[in-house]
Amino acid sequence: MCGIVGYVGEKVALDVVVEGLRRLEYRGYDSAGVAIVTNETLWVAKKAGKLGNLEKLLAEEQLPPSGLGIGHTRWATHGGPTDVNAHPHISSNGRIALVHNGIIENYVTLREELAAAGITCESETDTEIVAQLVGQQVSAGLPLVEAMRVVCGRLRGAFTLVAVDSETPDGVVAARRNSPLVVGVGEGENFVASDVAAFIEHTREAIELGQDQLVSITPDTVKVITFDGEPAEVKPYHVDWDLSAAEKGGYDWFMRKEIYEQPRAVADTLLGRHDANSQLTLDEIRISEAELRRVDKIIVVACGTAFYAGLVAKYAIEHWTRIPCEVELASEFRYRDPIVGPTTLVVAISQSGETADTLMAIRHAREQQSRVLAICNTNGSTIPRESDAVIYTHAGPEIGVASTKGFLTQLVACYLLGLYLAQVREVKYGDEIAEILRELSAMPDAISEVLDDIGPVLNLAAEFADKRSVLFIGRHVGYPVALEGALKLKELAYIHAEGFAAGELKHGPIALIEDQVPVFVVVPPRGRDLLHDKVVSNLQEIRARGAKTIVLAEEDDDEVSRYADVMIKLPRVSTLLQPLVATVPLQMFACELATQKGHDVDQPRNLAKSVTVE
Numbered sequence: 001m002c003g004i005v006g007y008v009g010e011k012v013a014l015d016v017v018v019e020g021l022r023r024l025e026y027r028g029y030d031s032a033g034v035a036i037v038t039n040e041t042l043w044v045a046k047k048a049g050k051l052g053n054l055e056k057l058l059a060e061e062q063l064p065p066s067g068l069g070i071g072h073t074r075w076a077t078h079g080g081p082t083d084v085n086a087h088p089h090i091s092s093n094g095r096i097a098l099v100h101n102g103i104i105e106n107y108v109t110l111r112e113e114l115a116a117a118g119i120t121c122e123s124e125t126d127t128e129i130v131a132q133l134v135g136q137q138v139s140a141g142l143p144l145v146e147a148m149r150v151v152c153g154r155l156r157g158a159f160t161l162v163a164v165d166s167e168t169p170d171g172v173v174a175a176r177r178n179s180p181l182v183v184g185v186g187e188g189e190n191f192v193a194s195d196v197a198a199f200i201e202h203t204r205e206a207i208e209l210g211q212d213q214l215v216s217i218t219p220d221t222v223k224v225i226t227f228d229g230e231p232a233e234v235k236p237y238h239v240d241w242d243l244s245a246a247e248k249g250g251y252d253w254f255m256r257k258e259i260y261e262q263p264r265a266v267a268d269t270l271l272g273r274h275d276a277n278s279q280l281t282l283d284e285i286r287i288s289e290a291e292l293r294r295v296d297k298i299i300v301v302a303c304g305t306a307f308y309a310g311l312v313a314k315y316a317i318e319h320w321t322r323i324p325c326e327v328e329l330a331s332e333f334r335y336r337d338p339i340v341g342p343t344t345l346v347v348a349i350s351q352s353g354e355t356a357d358t359l360m361a362i363r364h365a366r367e368q369q370s371r372v373l374a375i376c377n378t379n380g381s382t383i384p385r386e387s388d389a390v391i392y393t394h395a396g397p398e399i400g401v402a403s404t405k406g407f408l409t410q411l412v413a414c415y416l417l418g419l420y421l422a423q424v425r426e427v428k429y430g431d432e433i434a435e436i437l438r439e440l441s442a443m444p445d446a447i448s449e450v451l452d453d454i455g456p457v458l459n460l461a462a463e464f465a466d467k468r469s470v471l472f473i474g475r476h477v478g479y480p481v482a483l484e485g486a487l488k489l490k491e492l493a494y495i496h497a498e499g500f501a502a503g504e505l506k507h508g509p510i511a512l513i514e515d516q517v518p519v520f521v522v523v524p525p526r527g528r529d530l531l532h533d534k535v536v537s538n539l540q541e542i543r544a545r546g547a548k549t550i551v552l553a554e555e556d557d558d559e560v561s562r563y564a565d566v567m568i569k570l571p572r573v574s575t576l577l578q579p580l581v582a583t584v585p586l587q588m589f590a591c592e593l594a595t596q597k598g599h600d601v602d603q604p605r606n607l608a609k610s611v612t613v614e
């Protein structure tokens with residue numbers, strides 16, 4: 001989950017690399033560093049802490065101009081966030097500078113081998129081992145790309161590696177296994193990076209690198225080979241994200257901007273999914289209709305917020321298709337010896353497409369002959385590349401570590417999948433599907449309505465600055481919304497928060513209720529009165545015990561307003577689609593409270609945007 005950039009071309013490499021690192025800093029910010037090559041000499045600058053610390057260092061110690069450079073922002077795995085452990089790492093012969101994203105699992109053995117050869121490492125990192133090994137190979141006369149290929153063959157684990165050699169001043173070499181790497185193809189210049197945000201202001205032409213592949217770039221060439229040294233097939237694609245989409249656009253936080261982008265993101269994710277007769281056409285699904293008709297179980301695997309999207313998906317998919325749908329934490333899935341096989345459809349939900357837990361879960365599923373469908377927001381990322389089918393969410397880059405538009409568009413993709421399965425298996429008539437699609441097409445406006453009236457939520461945040469615990473309850477699809485609301489508060493305001501199924505309160509958690517304990521209550525639409533009435537009873541129970549009730553309910557739901565200390569009004573939508581509107585006030589509440597507490601909303605402590613280690 002580190003940020004990596006490499007450049008070769010006519011521009012000042014240092015400027016291109018540092019600017020690229022700035023757009024990738026959300027991938028990790030424990031330290032940052034750069035290396036450039038000029039006159040057969042390696043120049044390196046690196047510093048613990050955020051990118052700003054490195055920029056201060058570069059202002060003090062000017063590096064010479066060069067058209068070749070690499071850079072790195074780190075999320076520490078092996079070795080603490082110190083200057084010495086910061087990347088790039090340099091081989092002891094002074095020739096190789098190398099940066100790395102991932103974990104080398106056999107680094108201890110390799111370090112012992114180096115020590116036996118008289119090479120001692122100065123850092124605690126697994127990365128330096130690789131730099132030393134590549135340094136050994138170039139000292140033995142191998143060109144950089146061959147040196148990297150030989151070393152990659154000895155590594156176990158997950159890695160994106162990018163290196164330069166002081167004695168080959170016109171090229172960057174990179175390699176990847178189980179970790180992200182994309183190539184940016186320019187005119188007289190080329191780039192490698194962890195994701196396209198690093199170079200889209202220079203070029204929108206990109207190449208996705210496959211598993212166990214190396215790429216060597218010079219100003220005019222891009223050569224891709226396999227770890228076996230064979231030429232590799234490349235898949236060029238055009239990046240359609242605007243640069244402004246990766247900027248804050250006048251908001252204080254990327255997260256706030258992304259909350260406001262949700263109507264657009266939901267609309268874009270719905271675009272082009274059905275024809276004039278509401279016949280769904282999910283053309284990225286490369287699984288035959290016959291196979292989909294044979295599916296007898298669905299298992300959703302995901303982490304964090306994406307897992308909560310899966311919990312919502314379960315209600316919709318089971319209701320619409322009558323296929324049993326389990327939802328599993330990806331980190332638990334492969335260790336519980338799951339019952340999966342050729343008629344199981346495993347659905348991996350991941351915004352980044354690089355989450356290691358989810359990636360390992362789908363690999364396990366495929367080993368059991370299951371078909372895998374990815375729901376992902378990052379084109380060219382590893383999880384969709386390793387799936388049989390993909391539904392891309394079109395949320396655009398989600399820079400804030402706390403997922404918002406990623407979550408809502410995951411919900412939309414899950415709804416589309418459920419409707420597609422119902423269509424293929426003919427368990428819903430075309431007009432029933434058309435009706436739900438019509439409701440979905442109205443959701444961007446419903447979300448905008450919530451945002452237009454978000455004032456009370458922002459005012460509420462001011463009262464919570466000193467709260468030490470907040471509870472969230474909901475029923476049916478309101479339960480995953482309660483879990484997501486609690487997660488947002490934990491990861492942004494660093495406040496203990498817990499989500500419960502409202503029906504569970506009486507089985508224990510109600511003991512937590514005392515005077516002024518704040519409880520957010522997600523009240524279902526009145527379309528399913530059984531649910532609505534039950535939640536009203538729960539509301540009465542906690543109010544009678546002194547809870548401060550913040551009630552999210554339909555704007556004209558007078559039955560609940562009498563039990564609400566604070567009422568957050570929601571537009572009237574159908575039960576299964578309510579998470580699309582009920583989640584938004586909870587996202588904004590957490591964002592505003594964290595802002596008022598002076599936290600870094602976009603880069604919360606201890607977290608990174610893409611968790612690419614297990």
Ligand code: AGP
Nearest residue numbers: 304305306350351352355402403
């Ligand atoms: C959500 O706000 C968190 N950032 C985290 O739970 C995230 O949803 C989880 O790590 C999964 O990430 P992914 O969707 O990129 O796989």
